[in-house]
Amino acid sequence: MKNSRSITDKSILFISxxxxxxxxxxxxxxxxxxxxFTIQLGHSPLVSAYAGLIAYAxxxxxxxxxxxxxxxxxxxxGLYLAFxxxxxxxxxxxxxxxxxxxxxxxxxxVLEKLGWETHLVFNTVFVFLAAAALILHEAYQPTGPFxxxxxxxxxxxxxxxxxxxxxxxxxxxxxxxxxHRNNFVRKFPPxxxxxxxxxxxxxxxxxxxxxxxxxxxxxxxxxxxxVVTIDTLLKEKLLHRILVYDDTTQFRAPRIKxxxxxxxxxxxxxxxxxxxNVNGWYTNTKLPNVPHFSAAEIMENxxxxxxxxxxxxxxxxxxxxxxxxxxxxxxxxxxxERQLDGVFDTDGTMQYDTKTKNFVYLYFYRNxxxxxDNRLNLMHRGRTIDTTTKAKLKLVYQKxxxxxxxxxxxxxxxxxxxxxxxxxFVNSSLPGRYDSxxxxxxxxxxxxxxxxDNSYLHSFYVYKINGQSLNSFIVNGNHLYALIGxxxxxxxxxxxxxxxxxxxT
Numbered sequence: 329m330k331n332s333r334s335i336t337d338k339s340i341l342f343i344s345x346x347x348x349x350x351x352x353x354x355x356x357x358x359x360x361x362x363x364x365f366t367i368q369l370g371h372s373p374l375v376s377a378y379a380g381l382i383a384y385a386x387x388x389x390x391x392x393x394x395x396x397x398x399x400x401x402x403x404x405x406g407l408y409l410a411f412x413x414x415x416x417x418x419x420x421x422x423x424x425x426x427x428x429x430x431x432x433x434x435x436x437x438v439l440e441k442l443g444w445e446t447h448l449v450f451n452t453v454f455v456f457l458a459a460a461a462l463i464l465h466e467a468y469q470p471t472g473p474f475x476x477x478x479x480x481x482x483x484x485x486x487x488x489x490x491x492x493x494x495x496x497x498x499x500x501x502x503x504x505x506x507x508h509r510n511n512f513v514r515k516f517p518p519x520x521x522x523x524x525x526x527x528x529x530x531x532x533x534x535x536x537x538x539x540x541x542x543x544x545x546x547x548x549x550x551x552x553x554x555v556v557t558i559d560t561l562l563k564e565k566l567l568h569r570i571l572v573y574d575d576t577t578q579f580r581a582p583r584i585k586x587x588x589x590x591x592x593x594x595x596x597x598x599x600x601x602x603x604x605n606v607n608g609w610y611t612n613t614k615l616p617n618v619p620h621f622s623a624a625e626i627m628e629n630x631x632x633x634x635x636x637x638x639x640x641x642x643x644x645x646x647x648x649x650x651x652x653x654x655x656x657x658x659x660x661x662x663x664x665e666r667q668l669d670g671v672f673d674t675d676g677t678m679q680y681d682t683k684t685k686n687f688v689y690l691y692f693y694r695n696x697x698x699x700x701d702n703r704l705n706l707m708h709r710g711r712t713i714d715t716t717t718k719a720k721l722k723l724v725y726q727k728x729x730x731x732x733x734x735x736x737x738x739x740x741x742x743x744x745x746x747x748x749x750x751x752x753f754v755n756s757s758l759p760g761r762y763d764s765x766x767x768x769x770x771x772x773x774x775x776x777x778x779x780x781d782n783s784y785l786h787s788f789y790v791y792k793i794n795g796q797s798l799n800s801f802i803v804n805g806n807h808l809y810a811l812i813g814x815x816x817x818x819x820x821x822x823x824x825x826x827x828x829x830x831x832x833t
Contacts, residue, residue: 580598590603676692785824786824790808
């Protein structure tokens with residue numbers, strides 16, 4: 329009997345020592361690079377909303393349980409807590425492998441040395457070891473604060489149910505917070521670091537003029553009469569020269585917009601719009617009564633949405649200009665919401681998707697975007713995940729020139745955008761709560777939103793080339809195309825984005 333008791337005590341002590349070694353090693357490895365551990369939790373699809381709290385809780389729990397297992401009077405409680413914590417870790421990995429939209433990078437410690445499936449087996453073994461130690465412990469101490477031995481299975485089941493339910497709660501509530509009530513926490517699923525293709529353009533003055541099935545159109549700021557067409561594999565490039573039939577117009581800031589089979593030479597300062605066919609690249613129509621505008625976007629081939637400064641509205645307004653029948657311009661002053669001056673604070677990017685017929689206006693200096701139909705009827709307003717609700721601008725008024733100007737560099741929130749189907753892609757300027765600042769020196773961040781339900785999907789990096797950031801980007805098919813310095817690069821969209829993409833109205 330004594331030998332049996334001795335073997336039991338040694339078995340319990342051995343299992344306790346294994347847990348002490350595991351938890352101390354795991355906690356210390358996390359503490360040695362605690363910032364990186366917190367960042368990795370912040371990128372987890374399960375617990376990113378609670379990453380800061382969980383990072384501290386996990387380390388403290390591991391060290392506290394290890395200390396309990398060292399003291400005989402607290403060993404039984406320590407084993408119950410170890411069993412529950414290991415159930416939580418196991419449930420976490422199980423949910424990641426079976427229900428997560430993507431599998432994140434490792435979170436340090438032992439997990440960093442093992443694959444996810446292997447670590448699931450590893451955790452399961454330790455769950456059974458803790459259960460075995462508790463069974464042995466209760467067999468020789470059938471009474472006490474934990475009750476008679478016959479209720480041990482109920483206790484283990486209860487702890488297991490609570491642990492799994494707690495992890496499920498964290499997963500569901502974190503997803504809701506991140507997607508709809510985000511406090512600036514990004515998720516980064518693993519995506520390729522290297523682009524699919526890279527092509528040299530020789531100049532850094534190109535911009536995206538449009539895209540079609542299999543073709544990308546590039547305009548050139550320094551050579552406004554030229555258009556480059558390039559296939560989506562970035563292999564075949566052709567240079568075209570635009571011929572304008574009327575050379576009397578004094579162009580000031582011409583831009584090319586391509587909406588096949590037509591292209592448009594547009595200048596909001598002149599103002600003028602010339603229309604032609606991409607088959608010949610010469611203009612055959614000069615549209616009449618073009619209003620002044622500071623930005624414009626073609627809505628298919630029957631209308632143009634434009635932004636201009638309106639004295640009556642004391643700021644910027646959005647309007648529609650018919651490219652076919654002149655019915656008069658239709659203004660929608662209710663769309664752009666004034667915060668400071670109505671001009672700088674309402675500045676932003678304009679995008680239109682021909683498949684869903686959605687127009688999206690994204691503010692530069694605040695965390696808001698506007699979604700309308702192709703008649704500029706407001707559908708809804710959405711928010712980006714940063715916390716800048718009001719534009720941070722320092723303005724000065726020059727009375728002698730009757731001119732308002734920026735007195736300091738503006739606080740830019742959203743630099744660039746692209747729309748494809750129901751997804752809005754935003755090149756953000758602000759690091760999130762758990763973003764790696766080292767990565768911000770190496771790459772640009774793209775945040776992805778579903779504009780149909782106003783939810784945040786996740787983020788990914790577009791890496792700089794020779795230290796140069798992206799100038800602009802578009803999304804076409806299953807790829808993102810970016811202009812970086814003198815190069816055009818192609819990045820494949822991740823599985824999560826492809827699954828969320830809807831290209832029908």
